[in-house]
Amino acid sequence: QKEVEQDPGPLSVPEGAIVSLNCTYSNSAFQYFMWYRQYSRKGPELLMYTYSSGNKEDGRFTAQVDKSSKYISLFIRDSQPSDSATYLCAMSGANDYKLSFGAGTTVTVRA
């Protein structure tokens, strides 16, 4: 079993829809949770960064962490064609240098 599981999709939604992405993990020591966006043939860019459990909102993006269920989510409201990308979840423990990544979910927002 992988340490971080993420459904690779692909996910296709109409413009304006809510995109819901999630990851599950097995390592209870993870405390830092991140979402990266990666456009085709580019490097990943950091979207959201959260510590421990709870919600964090940034514009149209909301990240949720449920440590009791070992489950994290990313929601994109009012999705736009420019949101079409691969979204990677990543996480680490307090004293880890290493990030553990999910495989990424490919999202297409149709105009």
Add this chain to the structure above:
Amino acid sequence: DVKVTQSSRYLVKRTGEKVFLECVQDMDHENMFWYRQDPGLGLRLIYFSYDVKMKEKGDIPEGYSVSREKKERFSLILESASTNQTSMYLCASSPYRQGWGAEAFFGQGTRLTVV
């Protein structure tokens, strides 16, 4: 803006060649990383460096070595390239802080093809 710059976007090398991938960051970050990314496998850590001349193996170090002679520069070396090293290579850097791996900033990637 943090800039992590990889020397090449695309490379084609022959089996058995020694290959150098260069990465430079301009934000004085202590930590630098080399990952490879393959379809369905996500990002896998090859090597990590937390200081000049310091390095640690990641999850898949076999067939690779690294060099960090200056804080801003981290090089990945494929000693004898093989076809199974065809991949997207991503360099990243992050500042020292509790959690270390948080807020990693990535370069644009080098697509390496070994023929």
